[in-house]
Amino acid sequence: MTDRTPAIDERRLWSDLMALAEITDTARPWTRRSFTPLFDQGRDWLRRRFAEAGLAVRLDAAANLFGRLEGSEPGRPVVMLGSHSDSVPSGGRFDGPAGVIAALEVARALRESGRTLRHPLEVVDCLAEEPSDFGLSCIGSRAMAGLLAPEMLDYRGPGGERLGDAIDRVGGDTARLAGARRSDVAAFLELHIEQGVVLERSRTDIGIVTGIVGIVRLELVFLGEAAHAGTMPMAMRRDAGVAAARLVGFVSERAQALAQLGRGYVVATTGVIEVAPNAINVVPQRGRVVVDVRAEDAALLDAFVAEIEAEARRIAEATATVVERCATLSRATPAACDPRLRALLAEGAAACGLSSLSLPSGAGHDAAFLSRVAPAAMVFVPCREGRSHTPEEWAEPAAIAAGAATMLEAVLRFDTQAAG
Numbered sequence: 336m337t338d339r340t341p342a343i344d345e346r347r348l349w350s351d352l353m354a355l356a357e358i359t360d361t362a363r364p365w366t367r368r369s370f371t372p373l374f375d376q377g378r379d380w381l382r383r384r385f386a387e388a389g390l391a392v393r394l395d396a397a398a399n400l401f402g403r404l405e406g407s408e409p410g411r412p413v414v415m416l417g418s419h420s421d422s423v424p425s426g427g428r429f430d431g432p433a434g435v436i437a438a439l440e441v442a443r444a445l446r447e448s449g450r451t452l453r454h455p456l457e458v459v460d461c462l463a464e465e466p467s468d469f470g471l472s473c474i475g476s477r478a479m480a481g482l483l484a485p486e487m488l489d490y491r492g493p494g495g496e497r498l499g500d501a502i503d504r505v506g507g508d509t510a511r512l513a514g515a516r517r518s519d520v521a522a523f524l525e526l527h528i529e530q531g532v533v534l535e536r537s538r539t540d541i542g543i544v545t546g547i548v549g550i551v552r553l554e555l556v557f558l559g560e561a562a563h564a565g566t567m568p569m570a571m572r573r574d575a576g577v578a579a580a581r582l583v584g585f586v587s588e589r590a591q592a593l594a595q596l597g598r599g600y601v602v603a604t605t606g607v608i609e610v611a612p613n614a615i616n617v618v619p620q621r622g623r624v625v626v627d628v629r630a631e632d633a634a635l636l637d638a639f640v641a642e643i644e645a646e647a648r649r650i651a652e653a654t655a656t657v658v659e660r661c662a663t664l665s666r667a668t669p670a671a672c673d674p675r676l677r678a679l680l681a682e683g684a685a686a687c688g689l690s691s692l693s694l695p696s697g698a699g700h701d702a703a704f705l706s707r708v709a710p711a712a713m714v715f716v717p718c719r720e721g722r723s724h725t726p727e728e729w730a731e732p733a734a735i736a737a738g739a740a741t742m743l744e745a746v747l748r749f750d751t752q753a754a755g
């Protein structure tokens with residue numbers, strides 16, 4: 336092989352992405368759920384493609400799939416690129432697979448150019464990034480961060496199967512789960528469709544992610560007293576529906592105010608609102624809301640959640656109800672992307688003649704977990720109307736190739752600039 340400048344092959348990248356997409360539940364495209372026979376088929380296909388690209392293929396103890404190219408300097412830490420190949424039910428062809436195939440294309444471009452990096456390069460398909468039937472997301476990247484706790488392996492899925500058994504069934508070895516934890520990664524890069532409209536609306540080629548939001552899900556239940564809607568005077572009511580509604584208003588207004596502070600991205604959504612008995616002529620006895628709060632800044636996220644809890648108590652007092660339940664259902668801390676990798680991505684985009692901007696990620700990603708154990712960053716590419724988790728999800732071939740080229744440039748720069 337002669338030494339040439341490594342270049343992304345857009346046609347090859349696209350045809351691989353479309354070929355992987357064809358491995359779908361045909362009754363509801365595009366569906367390839369983790370732990371299903373289709374997921375295994377997708378992985379068999381990926382293994383073949385990795386091997387054909389000259390990558391050494393292996394699964395780790397958490398059933399993450401890797402293809403590895405050795406570097407020229409033994410003992411150097413790994414440059415890792417990738418995303419996930421699983422989908423939500425009736426999802427798209429790009430959320431996840433675009434990042435896996437783009438990573439594969441970067442490895443192929445390097446190998447074909449005859450250029451050997453100083454660092455080993457690993458392409459990864461992280462296991463089960465989407466919320467699986469076991470009620471857990473980012474299973475593989477969680478394990479690489481050492482955060483797949485033993486009790487999580489006992490979560491039950493379809494037919495009562497243990498998560499640990501399911502991981503072993505798809506090639507993992509959960510008896511040796513600690514072996515999946517990584518401390519040898521110098522850099523992790525993940526390409527992903529934006530799943531939003533910022534890039535498309537600003538006609539920008541590349542998004543460089545500043546950070547991945549932390550997410551807290553808070554359940555609050557107000558308890559009042561059911562009463563006749565006609566005979567109970569207003570002043571004597573204990574209306575749990577009113578309490579819940581006031582909280583919904585507070586969450587939205589406060590999030591809008593916090594978003595103006597300049598302390599990063601903040602959003603909050605009350606997506607679950609229930610009243611009981613939910614009858615037209617009855618003052619609600621019970622009001623239940625579940626709030627999803629997201630922010631880039633960890634301190635701001637915690638402070639906002641504490642404010643919501645305090646406001647709930649104030650509202651209860653004002654409405655003569657009580658806060659019967661106030662519980663954190665889940666909590667994920669924000670993950671900042673590595674400033675040096677972000678700068679390399681920006682340089683890489685510019686070198687390719689591409690426009691770029693910085694933006695936060697309002698959705699969770701494998702990179703959030705990898706960032707616990709390695710410098711990590713993300714490349715976003717535009718997708719049509721921001722639509723995702725739907726069969727209509729779409730990204731242009733050239734847009735994905737531009738993202739892959741940006742990643743390739745960043746990898747080359749990282750590899751040359753690394754100390755030693």
Ligand SMILES: [Zn+2]
Nearest residue numbers: 430431464527
């Ligand atoms: Zn994804």
